[in-house]
Amino acid sequence: MTTSDPKTADTPTSGDHRTEDTKATGSNATGSNAEHTGVEIVLDHVTKEYPGAGRPAVDDVNLTIPAGETVIFVGPSGCGKTTTMRMINRLIEPTSGRITIAGRDNKDLNANELRRNIGYSIQSAGLFPHLTVAQNVGTVPRLLKWKKSRIKDRVEEMLDLVGLDPAEFRDRYPRQLSGGQQQRVGVARALAADPPILLMDEPFGAVDPITRGLLQDELLRLQDELHKTIVFVTHDFSEAVKLGDRIAVLGYQSKVLQYDTPEAILAAPANDTVAKFVGSDASLQQLTLLRVRDVEIERRPTAREDDPVDYLRDQVRDWGIILDSRDRPVRWVRQRDLRDARSLRDVGEPVGELVSLRSTLQDALEAILADSSASAIVTGVRGRYEGVVTIDTLISTVRTLHEEHAHDHDESDDDSSPAPGPGVPDVRDPIEKAAEAAKAERARSADETDSDGSAAADDPEQAHR
Ligand SMILES: Nc1ncnc2c1ncn2[C@@H]1O[C@H](COP(=O)(O)OP(=O)(O)OP(=O)(O)O)[C@@H](O)[C@H]1O
The missing domain is CATH 3.40.50.300 (P-loop containing nucleotide triphosphate hydrolases)
Incomplete structure (x- = not known):
């Protein structure tokens, strides 16, 4: 107070x-x-x-x-x-x-x-x-x-x-x-x-x-x-x-x-x-306060539609992104899509909702959950590809905020008990649930890839990048 x-x-x-x-x-x-x-x-x-x-x-x-x-x-x-x-x-x-x-x-x-x-x-x-x-x-x-x-x-x-x-x-x-x-x-x-x-x-x-x-x-x-x-x-x-x-x-x-x-x-x-x-959705509300530009943006392998297929095939372990001639993202592509492809023009699936550097992390979460790659593509000036935000980044961001404020009430002289106390909701819960759902989706699509006869990503660390 x-x-x-x-x-x-x-x-x-x-x-x-x-x-x-x-x-x-x-x-x-x-x-x-x-x-x-x-x-x-x-x-x-x-x-x-x-x-x-x-x-x-x-x-x-x-x-x-x-x-x-x-x-x-x-x-x-x-x-x-x-x-x-x-x-x-x-x-x-x-x-x-x-x-x-x-x-x-x-x-x-x-x-x-x-x-x-x-x-x-x-x-x-x-x-x-x-x-x-x-x-x-x-x-x-x-x-x-x-x-x-x-x-x-x-x-x-x-x-x-x-x-x-x-x-x-x-x-x-x-x-x-x-x-x-x-x-x-x-x-x-x-x-x-x-x-x-x-x-x-x-x-x-x-x-x-x-x-x-x-x-x-x-x-x-x-x-x-x-x-x-x-x-x-x-x-x-x-x-x-x-x-x-x-x-x-x-x-x-x-x-x-x-x-x-x-x-x-x-x-x-x-x-x-x-x-x-x-309320119990505190961590989801925290995401409304931060913007995509405030967090780490990762890169994925990219190629333009008229680049040779081999160019992307050599780099993609899990997901890659195909860009148009102005570097705007058009399609996600998986490793297995590239196996027999002859051109990058007709492979992959259209990218879903895009986010900008100014979008909130709440918008990014919505885009991530709607996207089978479990990440949201970030675009910058004139819709050009910038990178991706992943659910893991969102979770670690909220964790860091939580840790930063963990001792806020240690010196408190009022009669309130420090949080998290009995009945205080775990503020990380909803995002972790969302992450679990996204991971389950990822595992399901990896299974599909296996039963397809193609190899899953060799390096588990590479999954979902
Ligand atoms: N003119 C008044 N005479 C007597 N009691 C009043 C008067 N105006 C408000 N109160 C009482 O004072 C208390 C605080 O009312 P107030 O309108 O400030 O609350 P509030 O938090 O703004 O409520 P709400 O969110 O429902 O608008 C209530 O118990 C109300 O009944």
Whole structure:
């Protein structure tokens, strides 16, 4: 858990943030000096007790949300996520404790101004039904008394930013939009006055999984560009892993059970409760955080379609790859395919799904499991062959991550037991199961090769390369 005393940063406060040109610069979590527009938020012993409730909905929360990062609050229904978030923009006032924004107590900031300067987007998009898309997006700039022409330009820019064609959408009413389009307008509205902070309360909760994935991608792209400080509430741990720079796993009364990067939480959940929340597919989720370019890429023997067959026959022990004239992979070929072949044009089987250096390891795993060679072909610029990723590489990558975080909780001073403890799922399990399935498939195809009368690979180490 990260706790911190409020820091005084020499950045503009949210309340001072009046023009869309203002940029705040401060230290970010990685310690880089990159310019960003977000500002730090610190929750210092924050408690909220609703009148007559008997016990606090949020009890003594300490949390530092670094400038320019996306922090996800994830936890079970009713645990206090929304209450915690709404105390940041004072839609709810804390009973005790202090919240600072860029070093200034938010109680010292005018509540209305504070809210105008903190973007807020909620599950139902919360659009005004009687206002057009343009009027909805321009709400806060209008309150800030921007000139009409400036509001108009800003609305167009925001609609563009969230992937809606202004000409098509600006004059529609919310009822004339799909759920996903309404969410986009909600995000455009939250961003319109260029606030340093964006609070998002299950903003994608009400749309179908495909649209949800697209909106998540869009948010990642926006954040790459804008570097706001985003606080995002969700029930969905995989959404938290995808979007968060850090995740705060909250228990009842917003108790911070673990506050760390998605990688660290997946590799070493702090206790049984977090482990259960993370779920048994933690290792599969870890694969979504890494890209093909981050791991070892192996080579396989290759030849172009018009190369002589002998050229490949001499090199292939198990699998080889045939490339077209522009070095794009076209077919897998086995040793036995080459025995009587006369040309490389008509042997082998078409390559399956290809992955790029930017694909996630999750994409690579899917490609590997669908491919009889138990590896995924990686392509680079203009689809040119780069190499292959194997399931063994994926397993060793996840093992290394797990080992790196094995001692994360050794010095822990809270009451949580170190992972892996009783009930903590073995995070390597699902990939190893996938590997076993792929190996079984490989063994089956090797048997087929034997019964065909051809030799299996002489060197067992060479199998599956
Ligand atoms: N206005 C209120 N008056 C009294 N109790 C409230 C009020 N708002 C929320 N609560 C209670 O405070 C607790 C925390 O609610 P909150 O909405 O913050 O949780 P949450 O984690 O966001 O839940 P969910 O994920 O279901 O939206 C709950 O027990 C809820 O019933």
